[in-house]
Amino acid sequence: MTAAPPLIEAPTDAKPPRTQSRDSRRAQVIEATIQSLADRGFSRTTVTDVAARAGISHGLVLFHFQSKENLLAETLDFIAEEYRINWQTALAAAGDTPEAQILALIKADFAPAICTPARLSAWCAFWGENQSRPLYQARCGANDALYNNTMVDICAAMNALHGYTHDPERTARLIRIMIEGLWLDLMTLEQPYSVAEAYETVMTGTRALFPRHFGAGETIA
Amino acid sequence: MTAAPPLIEAPTDAKPPRTQSRDSRRAQVIEATIQSLADRGFSRTTVTDVAARAGISHGLVLFHFQSKENLLAETLDFIAEEYRINWQTALAAAGDTPEAQILALIKADFAPAICTPARLSAWCAFWGENQSRPLYQARCGANDALYNNTMVDICAAMNALHGYTHDPERTARLIRIMIEGLWLDLMTLEQPYSVAEAYETVMTGTRALFPRHFGAGETIA
Amino acid sequence: MTAAPPLIEAPTDAKPPRTQSRDSRRAQVIEATIQSLADRGFSRTTVTDVAARAGISHGLVLFHFQSKENLLAETLDFIAEEYRINWQTALAAAGDTPEAQILALIKADFAPAICTPARLSAWCAFWGENQSRPLYQARCGANDALYNNTMVDICAAMNALHGYTHDPERTARLIRIMIEGLWLDLMTLEQPYSVAEAYETVMTGTRALFPRHFGAGETIA
Amino acid sequence: MTAAPPLIEAPTDAKPPRTQSRDSRRAQVIEATIQSLADRGFSRTTVTDVAARAGISHGLVLFHFQSKENLLAETLDFIAEEYRINWQTALAAAGDTPEAQILALIKADFAPAICTPARLSAWCAFWGENQSRPLYQARCGANDALYNNTMVDICAAMNALHGYTHDPERTARLIRIMIEGLWLDLMTLEQPYSVAEAYETVMTGTRALFPRHFGAGETIA
DNA sequence: GATGAATGAGCCTTCATTCAT
DNA sequence: GATGAATGAAGGCTCATTCAT
Numbered sequence: 001m002t003a004a005p006p007l008i009e010a011p012t013d014a015k016p017p018r019t020q021s022r023d024s025r026r027a028q029v030i031e032a033t034i035q036s037l038a039d040r041g042f043s044r045t046t047v048t049d050v051a052a053r054a055g056i057s058h059g060l061v062l063f064h065f066q067s068k069e070n071l072l073a074e075t076l077d078f079i080a081e082e083y084r085i086n087w088q089t090a091l092a093a094a095g096d097t098p099e100a101q102i103l104a105l106i107k108a109d110f111a112p113a114i115c116t117p118a119r120l121s122a123w124c125a126f127w128g129e130n131q132s133r134p135l136y137q138a139r140c141g142a143n144d145a146l147y148n149n150t151m152v153d154i155c156a157a158m159n160a161l162h163g164y165t166h167d168p169e170r171t172a173r174l175i176r177i178m179i180e181g182l183w184l185d186l187m188t189l190e191q192p193y194s195v196a197e198a199y200e201t202v203m204t205g206t207r208a209l210f211p212r213h214f215g216a217g218e219t220i221a
Numbered sequence: 222m223t224a225a226p227p228l229i230e231a232p233t234d235a236k237p238p239r240t241q242s243r244d245s246r247r248a249q250v251i252e253a254t255i256q257s258l259a260d261r262g263f264s265r266t267t268v269t270d271v272a273a274r275a276g277i278s279h280g281l282v283l284f285h286f287q288s289k290e291n292l293l294a295e296t297l298d299f300i301a302e303e304y305r306i307n308w309q310t311a312l313a314a315a316g317d318t319p320e321a322q323i324l325a326l327i328k329a330d331f332a333p334a335i336c337t338p339a340r341l342s343a344w345c346a347f348w349g350e351n352q353s354r355p356l357y358q359a360r361c362g363a364n365d366a367l368y369n370n371t372m373v374d375i376c377a378a379m380n381a382l383h384g385y386t387h388d389p390e391r392t393a394r395l396i397r398i399m400i401e402g403l404w405l406d407l408m409t410l411e412q413p414y415s416v417a418e419a420y421e422t423v424m425t426g427t428r429a430l431f432p433r434h435f436g437a438g439e440t441i442a
Numbered sequence: 443m444t445a446a447p448p449l450i451e452a453p454t455d456a457k458p459p460r461t462q463s464r465d466s467r468r469a470q471v472i473e474a475t476i477q478s479l480a481d482r483g484f485s486r487t488t489v490t491d492v493a494a495r496a497g498i499s500h501g502l503v504l505f506h507f508q509s510k511e512n513l514l515a516e517t518l519d520f521i522a523e524e525y526r527i528n529w530q531t532a533l534a535a536a537g538d539t540p541e542a543q544i545l546a547l548i549k550a551d552f553a554p555a556i557c558t559p560a561r562l563s564a565w566c567a568f569w570g571e572n573q574s575r576p577l578y579q580a581r582c583g584a585n586d587a588l589y590n591n592t593m594v595d596i597c598a599a600m601n602a603l604h605g606y607t608h609d610p611e612r613t614a615r616l617i618r619i620m621i622e623g624l625w626l627d628l629m630t631l632e633q634p635y636s637v638a639e640a641y642e643t644v645m646t647g648t649r650a651l652f653p654r655h656f657g658a659g660e661t662i663a
Numbered sequence: 664m665t666a667a668p669p670l671i672e673a674p675t676d677a678k679p680p681r682t683q684s685r686d687s688r689r690a691q692v693i694e695a696t697i698q699s700l701a702d703r704g705f706s707r708t709t710v711t712d713v714a715a716r717a718g719i720s721h722g723l724v725l726f727h728f729q730s731k732e733n734l735l736a737e738t739l740d741f742i743a744e745e746y747r748i749n750w751q752t753a754l755a756a757a758g759d760t761p762e763a764q765i766l767a768l769i770k771a772d773f774a775p776a777i778c779t780p781a782r783l784s785a786w787c788a789f790w791g792e793n794q795s796r797p798l799y800q801a802r803c804g805a806n807d808a809l810y811n812n813t814m815v816d817i818c819a820a821m822n823a824l825h826g827y828t829h830d831p832e833r834t835a836r837l838i839r840i841m842i843e844g845l846w847l848d849l850m851t852l853e854q855p856y857s858v859a860e861a862y863e864t865v866m867t868g869t870r871a872l873f874p875r876h877f878g879a880g881e882t883i884a
Numbered sequence: 885g886a887t888g889a890a891t892g893a894g895c896c897t898t899c900a901t902t903c904a905t
Numbered sequence: 906g907a908t909g910a911a912t913g914a915a916g917g918c919t920c921a922t923t924c925a926t
Contacts, residue, residue: 570791
């Protein structure tokens with residue numbers, strides 16, 4: 001599996017030029033928004049705080065994003081797209097066997113670029129706000145459905161190829177919600193276990209579902 | 222299994238007496254807070270909205286709860302306690318075998334009094350707000366640890382009694398995060414599946430972990 | 443003619459009670475809004491300025507009026523109603539002859555309670571803002587039409603009773619726009635003439651329209 | 664009477680050359696300001712909106728006019744000068760008799776180039792803003808005084824030549840404020856009468872003042 | 885207990901103005 | 906000349922909190 005390259009550069013200590021290109025400024029602000037959502041949650045994420053994290057004035061944030069609502073929507077778009085590219089890249093790099101594909105998808109969700117406290121918290125901030133649910137559906141519904149359908153197809157291929165007799169829908173859902181549940185744990189627990197342990201836990205569950213595959217030799221690297 | 226009785230009465234159409242007992246007023250306000258968290262999310266839940274739902278003035282809400290922060294803390298206490306009583310009651314009513322206890326605990330989490338859109342949304346509202354994480358830990362950390370330890374003990378008993386060789390920590394965690402992941406699904410999906418299907422999904426996963434138990438005959442009733 | 447009594451009490455030096463009745467507060471704020479419109483114009487009238495003039499916090503202004511837009515609408519309602527009561531009271535107190543009625547209506551428009559710098563400027567602030575035109579029509583259109591129709595009827599009565607052969611529409615319009623034009627002068631000129639001179643000017647114009655009436659003996663007193 | 668030629672060209676669909684002469688750019692921006700004042704009113708007229716109407720960037724608007732305040736002042740200068748040229752041209756083209764001069768002045772004020780919704784609204788925007796009153800006096804006071812003195816002189820000539828015995832000040836004022844009052848009507852009314860009807864109304868009033876002149880044969884052409 | 889007037893901190897947003905390119 | 910990124914003052918509005926009644 002090839003990890004997706006980081007989509008935006010990390011902020012450097014070098015003094016940025018006073019005026020930046022439109023795209024670079026927007027990426028910088030979106031990253032600051034993710035950090036703010038993670039640190040302060042949805043309700044305390046303010047334009048002023050985002051601007052301060054990006055080292056610019058609040059006016060400039062709105063100059064680039066028009067409104068706070070739009071900023072949040074574009075931030076959600078960004079992490080959704082980042083997530084989609086991550087798993088699709090991992091899937092493309094995996095072999096043709098369904099077991100390799102499942103493994104690739106699981107590993108992708110715990111990859112360092114994705115399974116970051118900030119990223120997880122940002123997701124959770126959107127999940128936790130009922131008001132953002134229509135926004136979430138509009139921006140992520142299709143992606144989530146695509147992920148799910150992909151996983152269902154792979155589980156069906158496991159049945160066809162290896163003689164399992166699972167309900168593909170339910171099996172795919174189990175894999176997905178195990179990952180999500182572990183993500184939630186990583187955020188919620190005061191002293192969470194490691195990402196590696198989370199990965200091992202999903203693998204344990206997956207191995208239970210497909211006992212003749214996913215031998216214990218695989219680790220997250 | 223005996224379902225835990227509802228801890229607070231549902232709001233009736235009958236106008237409440239102008240002067241209610243302290244406890245009844247407080248319960249009424251807490252229920253209104255849960256509804257507001259579910260309907261409007263953490264960031265849009267206001268004292269005024271809670272008061273309107275409870276049919277009283279905002280002044281009275283703060284008279285009873287001192288501050289909004291305290292109101293939210295007590296609301297969290299309430300649902301945490303409600304949740305604790307629910308699973309402990311279910312566990313007490315279950316038989317002595319670990320498989321019966323696991324089944325009771327799972328069923329309890331999908332019981333109608335607990336697995337309500339409002340309840341789930343309220344939980345999620347707290348999870349999504351990083352600012353409330355210390356609060357959450359302070360109020361729910363002990364409960365969550367107790368639940369987890371209980372589940373670990375039961376899983377260890379499954380090993381001892383029935384010859385399974387699982388890591389009890391990891392197995393207990395799997396059962397717990399499957400439930401949480403399904404809860405998240407129920408809230409996040411635009412058109413979620415039924416609670417019964419969610420229950421069946423956990424049971425499928427549990428059955429995979431303990432293949433010689435949890436036969437398909439059990440339904441959520 | 444009996445001058446309409448002032449509809450709201452002038453602010454006194456006596457320290458007002460910390461909390462006032464709803465109506466008295468609202469009247470106080472509306473008067474402050476009129477003053478602000480007169481002093482600063484539409485574009486510089488802010489909620490904060492109105493609040494400062496009323497000696498209260500901006501929050502309280504919005505507590506009573508919900509929004510700035512609504513405050514302006516209610517202020518317009520207020521002066522429109524004040525104006526309507528003023529001329530209708532004057533008309534009711536006038537005799538039955540159309541010449542007495544015309545005289546009463548003209549005098550009413552230059553009465554001290556109406557023809558105030560603040561009142562005139564407030565009207566002009568609404569006229570000058572295209573954005574407020576729909577608001578103006580919605581709130582004042584009916585009143586203005588009523589005034590105009592009344593004047594048309596009186597002019598028709600002048601024809602019928604005294605043998606004039608004017609177009610009643612045009613004559614009524616002339617009387618009305620002479621008054622409005624003089625109001626505009628009183629506001630626009632750096633060193634305007636007196637209200638009495640404005641009144642005499644309208645009377646001169648009216649006398650020209652009805653040469654056998656409105657002898658020079660009438661003054662505004 | 665010869666109508667004053669339009670002082671600035673109407674905007675054409677043809678894209679203007681990227682670099683225009685200084686004067687042409689300034690005229691273009693001033694015309695855009697008039698339109699913005701008319702469409703959006705004083706309080707909603709922004710540099711950005713003016714720039715958009717002129718098809719240039721807001722930076723360029725301020726490059727040419729230094730500040731918004733100065734832009735508004737120059738716009739006022741422009742319409743004041745346009746107005747002055749309009750009536751002075753009309754007056755110069757009129758005959759030597761005072762009755763011809765009065766007629767020419769009245770007609771000039773309802774000429775198509777002057778009595779435009781945009782022009783009227785722009786005037787009204789300035790009148791309605793008390794803050795702009797010093798500006799108005801500084802820029803238009805002399806013009807207005809000149810107009811008034813001219814009209815007073817003409818009314819005095821009417822007396823001398825034709826045996827009327829009016830107060831020239833008051834008569835001149837009546838003619839002027841009738842025109843202004845009708846302008847106000849044209850802007851304020853939801854469904855105003857035509858400009859021609861407004862002109863006829865002034866003529867009716869003028870005829871009443873000078874019964875032996877201004878026979879009904881004259882129309883606005 | 886209970887209400888609702890009152891305050892003020894803090895939010896989102898607009899917009900005139902500056903200035904690097 | 907010309908653009909548009911960038912700033913920051915100021916405005917409308919929300920809402921937790923206080924407090925007189």
